[in-house]
Amino acid sequence: MSSTVVTGIAELVTCDGTTTDGLGIIHDAAVVIEDGHVAWLGPASGTPMTDHHLDVGGRAVLPGFVDSHSHLVFAGDRGDEFAARMSGTSYDGGGIAASVTATRAATDDELRALVALRVAEMRAQGTTTVEIKSGYGLTIEDEARALRIAREFTTETTFLGAHVVPREYAEDRATYVELVTGPMLEAAAPHARWIDVFCEPHSPHAFTLDEARAVLVAGRAAGLELRVHGNQLGHGPGVLLAVDLGAASVDHCTYLSASDVNALADAADTTVATLLPGVEFSTRSPYPDAAALLQAGVSIALATDCNPGTCYSSSMPFVIALAVREMGLTPGEAVLAATTGSAKALRRGDIGRIVVGARADLTLLDAPSHVHLSYRAGVPIAKALDVQA
Ligand code: NIG
C-alpha cells in the first residue's frame, strides 16, 4: 500500500470539532494519505516517512465540500426564465415542464456527458461528494434512467419522481401519486439511496402535505431514506413533515415559522436544515437567517441545489460566500455547514472532516486561510486535491 504526505499546509481546517469554533485548525500541518484515507495528521514537524510527497506551498487545506442537494440530470437550460425573473416575474415551478421535455428528448449518452461536465465543474471548485436527484423524467423509464446515470457518478442518488405533477397528469393528480408510489418507485428504488418530494402548497405543480407524506411513506417502505424540499415559496408544512418522519434533511427552509425552528432544533440529531442560498439569489427571494438557526440549536448544511430553474450554479464557494454575506454566518460557520453539516445531511461519517480513518477527500485553496473563500468571493481559489495513494 503506498502512502503520500501532503506538506506546506499553512492552515489545515479539520472540522473535527475539537476547538470551540468547531474548525479544529492546525497551522503548519501535514496529512498522510494511505489507500484513499487519512492515515495521520498533525504538525509538519512530526511528519512520518512516506513513499510520495506533495508540497502545497503554504496554502489552506479543507475537507472536500459535500454538495448534498443537486439536480444534475437534465438537458437544456432556462436562461430566459431567469432573465424574466430578474425583470419581475416570480418562480412557481411551472418552468420545470420545459426541462422535463428537453430531458426526455435527450439520449442516454447526451445526459451522461452533461452530468459528467457538471460533476467535473464541481470538482474543479472543491466539491468531492455530490448528491444527485432525478426529477426531470417523470415517467417510469425516464426516472429509472436518470438514476442509473446518476449512479455512475455518486452513491448519493435520490428518487424525485415527486418533483412536480407532469402536464399529462395535471387533471388527475391522484393517478400520478399512485404511479410515483407504485411502479415508478419500484423501478427507481434499485438505483437510489434516497427519496425526496417537493412539498409546497404555494405551487400548483408541487405536492400537498398528504401527497408528500404518501410519497415518503411508500419510499421508506421500499427501503429508501427520506429528504424533503420544503418551505421554499412560503410558509408551509414541509419542515414539520420532514421532522415528523425523521427525514435526514429538509431543504430550502426559506420561510420558517417559530414552530418550524423549534421543531428543527428538537430534531437536530436527526434532521438537518439544508440552506440553498444560490436559490434565493436566482429567484430574488429573501435569505433565511442561518445565524439565528445556529443560535436556536438547529443543524444546518449548505448545498448548491444546482438545477436549470432555481440555481444554475455548481459552485460551493459561491454558496459559502452568499451564506456569509446574506445569511449571517461567519466564514468558519459557512465552511462547517458546507462540509460536516452537509455530510450529516447525507448521514455520512466518513466525509466532511479530516480525521484519521476518514476518506482523504481534500480541497486545496489557493490562499492561506479558509476566510478567503468568502473574502475573495468570485475568485476561483478552491479545487479538489488529487493525491496519489
Ligand atoms: O430545488 N423546488 C423544486 N425543485 C428545484 C427547482 C427545479 C427547477 O426549477 O427546475 C429546487 O429549487
Ligand code: FE
Ligand atoms: Fe432542489
